[in-house]
Amino acid sequence: MIKIIFSDMDGTLLTDENKLPDGFDELIAELKRRGVMFAPASGRQYASLLTSFPNYHDEFLFVAEGGTFVMYRGKEIFSHAMEPEIVNEVLATAATLDDIMCVWCGKNDAYILRDFDKPIYTAGMDKYYTHRVIVDSWDEIDDTPIKIALYDWKGHAGENIFDKLGKFHGNLQVVQTIDWWVDVSATGANKGEAVKNVQRALNFKPEECVAFGDYLNDCEMLQAVGYGFAMANAHPAVKEVAKFHTVSNNEFGVLKAIRKLMDDGLI
Numbered sequence: 112m113i114k115i116i117f118s119d120m121d122g123t124l125l126t127d128e129n130k131l132p133d134g135f136d137e138l139i140a141e142l143k144r145r146g147v148m149f150a151p152a153s154g155r156q157y158a159s160l161l162t163s164f165p166n167y168h169d170e171f172l173f174v175a176e177g178g179t180f181v182m183y184r185g186k187e188i189f190s191h192a193m194e195p196e197i198v199n200e201v202l203a204t205a206a207t208l209d210d211i212m213c214v215w216c217g218k219n220d221a222y223i224l225r226d227f228d229k230p231i232y233t234a235g236m237d238k239y240y241t242h243r244v245i246v247d248s249w250d251e252i253d254d255t256p257i258k259i260a261l262y263d264w265k266g267h268a269g270e271n272i273f274d275k276l277g278k279f280h281g282n283l284q285v286v287q288t289i290d291w292w293v294d295v296s297a298t299g300a301n302k303g304e305a306v307k308n309v310q311r312a313l314n315f316k317p318e319e320c321v322a323f324g325d326y327l328n329d330c331e332m333l334q335a336v337g338y339g340f341a342m343a344n345a346h347p348a349v350k351e352v353a354k355f356h357t358v359s360n361n362e363f364g365v366l367k368a369i370r371k372l373m374d375d376g377l378i
Contacts, residue, residue: 113147113378114319116369117174117306117332120153120163121289122325123342124365129238132363136166138370143170147378150174150309152302152322152332154260154288156221157182158242176216177286177294177328178305179257189308190218191300193256197283201259201295202249204276211272212236212262217254220244231264235291259295266290286328294328303331310335321372323357323365324349338377340368 118124125131142149149167151160152174160173172183181189198215205213212232215222221240223232228245236243239260246252263271272293279285284296302324310317318337324330325345333339333353341353342364350356357364372378 112319113321113338113372114315115148115150115172115309115313115321116142117150117152117302117320117322117336118365119302119324119326119329119332120151120155120160122344122360123323123329124151124360126361126363132360132366134363134366138366139167139170141373142369142378145373145378148172152178152305152324152329154292154294154328155239156180156216156242157218158220159239162241172309174302174305174309176258177284177288177296177300178302178332179216179296179300180218181305181309187218188312189305190255190257191297191304193258193297195256197297198256198259199249201276201279201283204278205259205261205272208261208272208275210264212264214240214243214260214262215249215252215254215256216240216258216260217252217256219254221260222246222249222252222254224249232262235262235264239292257296258300261293261295263291268293288326288328301331302329303333303335306332306335321369323368324353325360338372340364 150172154177157175179191212227221243261272273287320336321338322332322336323340325342339353340355341350343359357368
């Protein structure tokens, strides 16, 4: 029987209008009645996920920052920090990229340089990093680094960021999450490893876990569970690794697949 359901947010659980699907609260109540946990799994920071689910702080397990930070009922289940020397090297390389904003992601806050505290940049990070601090220098930060997120407001993150971080590929986890963002984290840090750590911490078997995703940073997560679902709107590579498929995010694919699992007696 299924014990936990992991779901990506943007392009998966949420509609294109950044809204939860109709009937979400009713389905969560039914999952709770059946003893099944729900776990948003996102590149968003933990604070942003809490903002998205104000009524479920003590019920949901939160896989934040692309799998580098996992919290449950206010307690850390797992984290995957970056070495400060590596962080500095990534920041130095990113500083050579034209018109690209860096977000220094820590356990407590997200940090941006004052030069980028402008609407053209911050508008793109509002839903992902609701809790952030403006600094004049990275040296001011007293936090644990778990990820560096790089933002291209023009929407060409693959060409303008990912392709230009070639020296880090293979040595760090470098993933384009959507057209505007590239995340850089420690080697092996991804949603799939976070899921495996949750499985170990809570004694869940892969076949007792479900996951939903749509983009490249979801591939490892879908492979770490017994029931990995790709959305109809998913990237082709995600559809290739997923064992199962459901309709698009705008058609409430996550909810429909969960109800089907219930009908099949798996939940």
